[in-house]
Amino acid sequence: MKFPRVIFCCLLLAAPALQAAEEFMADAEVLQRAPTLTIEERRYLVYLYARLNQAPVAQALAEQILKDNPSDRQTLLVLASMAVERKDPEAILRIAREFLRYYPGDHQGRYFLGAGHYLAKQYAQANEVLRELKHEQFLARKYPYETDLAASAYAAGDWYRAMLSYQELLRHHALGDDLRSRVRIVLDSLYREHLPRWDFGAYGTTLKNARVWRYTGGEAQHLSDSQWVSVNYTRDQVTIEEAPSLRATREERAEAVATLSTVYDRRWETDAWIGHSGEGLLGGARVSYRFANQREVSLDYSANERALDSLTLEALDGRQYRTNFTASWLIETDLTFVVRGHWREVYVNDRKLGRGSGVDLNLDYTLWRQGPRVSIGYRGSISSFLQTLNDPSPAAPIADPAGGIGSQLGILNNLVSRRINRHGIGLLITDNLADAWLYRLTAGVDYDFELSSTSWNSALALTFLPRKSIEMTAEAGYTSSASSSNAGSSASLLNFYVRIYH
16 A cells, blocks of 8 residues: 555645644654655655654665665755754764765765864864865866865864954855854964964063063064964063062073974974073973863973062062973853963072972852853962971072172072962953954952961053054052062063064
8 A cells, every 4th residue: 555645745734733633644654654655755765864863764764775775865965964863973974985885975974074073173184175165176166065175174273274264254155243253263263373473572570679671573484384483582671679678689681582383284283492591591392182082281391490479589580390281171151260280399509499289279150141252260379388498599690799798698499489379260351342443441359378368469451452463561560569570569460462473
């Protein structure tokens, strides 16, 4: 007995309503009667059940068709689409390869092959498949899988081709407002992360009896798609006014550092740097790994880098050898946790001052993103330092000679804080003032358990973008109790920064 055609037509046209109806024909009966239909009607049934998210029935109907005709094109494509819907990379790859066995070079089959690799987190293979498909079949016409190509290139770390694809989407594809906005955001981040650039900055910190100005300049550009080189020069001016135990001092120092960054894929990245300062050679290396779901860990080691615990330590050109571990975790869409641990040895005038370790914690939550972006978070810092140097002579260059050994010893014992146990909350607000103006407002309050005191801080930064290739930022701030060994002294901050992409 044949399946009544009028029932089939009603099923096709009124499926959503029939799905919930009690009198709807049982799935088993549909499967039993399906072989009596024409091949076209059976294909439509597969399509219909797939649209209704009735995957088991659609799968069974498809298997009936493929048993009689293993190369049925429409059925294989529906099965591939269903596998994409349920994000099953193994099924997608299996069906795509089967499809391409019957239809070599077919663009839909090659697209599903790329999609399968992408969902399997095989980003390089996905990028290769989708890129070759475009070059072989769509050079002279619009590429329907441009969005997928851009995403796979970005995920594979192929930043240059990702940038070209996102530009192509904006120029030649009809995108909705939301998608167009998201593409622009990603494209702007690619520009800022990868285009060659010059950086110039001036950063000032003023305490009651001391101040430091730090001037920086540098250039960064790609050696290849996966390697990035940067050269940076820094010059400091540290001024200490005459005060009890301190002589008036003005010290200048400079250093130059070259860094090579290598991206192996979207997961592994390394940095290695080498430089020179008045205290000799310096260098270090870092390795980073990105897990799925926005989780990242990194481990780095720095040799003979500047120690910035206090302005007196900076005036003595203090140096440190440091090992640092960092882990960040996007717990959910708006909640991020970051932990940093360090171990270090500090040196003054080639004499080992001591060793220490510590941990910094941040937990940040974005309250809202519409209009001004507002984030609030916890911040904590716990560290200890064991001073092993008792000879005060390394502090002689900045000590008041009239104070003798006592002045030198007092300075030596305050170069680095023995213990820090500070916890507080911070607020961040960022938004556009106008098309070319942005602002960033920060504020926070902390309690220092070692000093038994509360401190607060605030800062306002304004960024002007006269062109997309130029960023100019000015920032002013104040903290009632400076960090590290300057704790207990208020500090004013004034920073200027310019970045030019070329």
